Amino acid sequence: MYSGAVLSLFTQYQTLEYLDLSYNQLRGKIPDEIGEMVALQVLELAHNQLSGEIPSSLGQLRNLGVFDASHNRLQGQIPESFSNLSFLVQIDLSYNELTGPIPQRGQLSTLPATQYANNPGLCGVPLPECRNGNNQAATSSDLDGGKRRRKPAAVSWANSIVLGILISIASICILIVWAIAMRARRREAEEVKMLNRLQAVHAATTWKIEKEKEPLSINVATFQRQLRKLKFSTLIEATNGFSAASLIGCGGFGEVFKATLKDGSSVAIKKLIRLSCQGDREFMAEMETLGKIKHRNLVPLLGYCMIGEERLLVYEFMEYGSLEEMLHGRAKARDRRILTWEERKKIARGAAKGLCFLHHNCIPHIIHRDMKSSNVLLDHEMEARVSDFGMARLISALDTHLSVSTLAGTPGYVPPEYYQSFRCTVRGDVYSFGVVLLELLTGKRPTDKEDFGDTNLVGWVKMKVREQKHMEVIDPEILLVTKGTDEAEAEEVKEMMRYLEITLQCVDDFPSKRPSMLQVVAMLRELMPGSANGSSNSA
Missing domain, CATH: 3.80.10.10 (Ribonuclease Inhibitor)
Structure with missing residues (x-):
């Protein structure tokens, strides 16, 4: 209150x-x-x-x-x-x-x-009528002595007509307002019935409306003019009641649904986990701030909606899904796409630019806290977009650390120093990003007992490097899709070794030895064609 x-x-x-x-x-x-x-x-x-x-x-x-x-x-x-x-x-x-x-x-x-x-x-x-108006009318009638007796009767008769007209107009207005109100109530009741019916059909949905008086026709606060008329009821219809069939992702911050709007366009709806500790004002302030953050390599927040205890975020839909799904989730699919080395370099550069923007260009700076391959999405041009940065806390420009009391991040991506300090830092984000780079290079998950036993991807790669078995780290599928002369293939292998060096700097056990994301972006740019180390000249 x-x-x-x-x-x-x-x-x-x-x-x-x-x-x-x-x-x-x-x-x-x-x-x-x-x-x-x-x-x-x-x-x-x-x-x-x-x-x-x-x-x-x-x-x-x-x-x-x-x-x-x-x-x-x-x-x-x-x-x-x-x-x-x-x-x-x-x-x-x-x-x-x-x-x-x-x-x-x-x-x-x-x-x-x-x-x-x-x-x-x-x-x-x-x-x-206002009294002043009545007094003025009376004064005017007093000045006209010849009509003193006839005018009150005429005024009374005219007032009666006007009063009758006004009563009729007021009655009509009341009926119109009542009809509008009843129509709105019927529409809301129908929407609630539709939602309840959808919940009965799709038992897997976690959506719940506890009060029928919740305004399902409430507008979604949007940051895009083309979505200005988007309403909550539209989201329910577009996701089929947030059914399991519309579910495209699930993470620590909530579930993600694909919503196909009536004009044929698609958006992604993130239904947040319930945050009882966060008030409406804090939520709205954070969303208004995040809605202004725009970058080519960040997934833009298009809008948000609050209804009851639920919080919905509207994002741009990414056609090719997540990097995790592209690398690991389609092993048995016939139409599985194998990423080429050029595509992997492009994804690495894009994700690095997005994270660099959060660390160095946002005021206050933003620590991601959960950088991983499932939070690197791919748009229709296979450009990498960092997502879920809005779920991280905004850090003060005067404070370079953010203390938390519970474990943050995902196993396999969490930097080793976190288990001692329980602090999230930008250097911790760099470590997590280094794990993503290793996934691109090796094609392996960060944690996999069949491949790594009791260790993880970072430990396995470091072991192979110590044993001078660098080529065993490279994903064999990269070499399968490599096209060109033997000389071109040899040049690509050199690039992969340089890429491995950059990655090992990011996952160094000592945070102070890790590069900043500005430095990472600069080093990855060297792997672009046309750079000082490249062999051709292209943008």
Whole structure:
């Protein structure tokens, strides 16, 4: 429950379309900056302790359809700027201390009187006429002595007609609002029934809605204009109720589903594990920050959605899946694609650039904490994209370490020093990235008892190098797809040995001896055609 003057904290989220802070203990004035949240469609502030005047800047919210500030202590007049809210279909200002006339232009005068009730000083259609207007009418009639007796009767007759018309209009408006509300309730009920039906059919889904009143038509907060109208109910339909058939991945942070939208495009939906310790404000702040992080070699966050205790993240869909699946997951598939040496170098460079951007270009810097081949995704051009970086904590620019109390990372990728300090560092990320490089070079998993016994991939490679058996480390499949002259093959083998040297630097047991990701990117660039060590000149 929010309390105090915290409403201003939400004004920085200018992409929000739905803000419900009702039934809290908010105090103070409604900040003028809310008028800058131009994407808002629903603003719920009912049952708080807000005071002061309604800021006229709210009239700038051209997309606002619902505004509920009832049961507060608001004073002053309803801003004339509210006449500009052409999409407004519901407003509730009842049980406040508002005064003055209701603006007659726009939608306000067409709404039911109950939505302005219990504001003793409020007047004007659909409420009774303002007294000042009545006094002026009386004064004018007194000045015309010749018509003093006839005019009151005429005014009374005209007022009766106007009152009858207003009552009819108000009744029609009430019926329209009631019909809209009933239609919305039926739609939400149908969506819940659809979800429950899908859950019954697909027992493997972990999705659960505990309350039918949850707004399934809530908009998804998005960072892409083309997804601006994406709704939660659309995600349910596009994933067939988050069924097992739509499940494409599962990790420590949650499950990932493929969602095919009505326009034929696809997105990936990550349904996070429940984080009871993280509040709405912290989650929204982190998502707004991550939504601004853009790089060619990072999987972009397109949007997010909060409903009940569930948290959904919307990502760009990667056509070729993960590097782990490409290397290890299709051993028995007939259409399995064997990565060439050039493709493996390209993937290594791309993943290095993505991790380097997180370490050196983001303020504050970001430690990945779980760098592994399943978090390196491949787009339609086989370009590497680092994923799950948003699940890591943002570290302070003044603090180069992040203390954690539980084991972070995946076995086989965790640096040896972590087991002593339980600290996540950028050098630890470099070690994990080195393991990914070894997977590309050897084609082996980080942990496999059949291959390594009691050790792991890093220990096995170091042993082979000590025994001067470097070629036994190379994935035989690389040599199978190598095409060219013997001289070209020999040149590739030299590159692989240089690649192995870079990798061994990354997985050094001593963190201080490992290179930074900037240095790793520079060293891998030397393996590109056209570099100082290359044999041709190409981009």
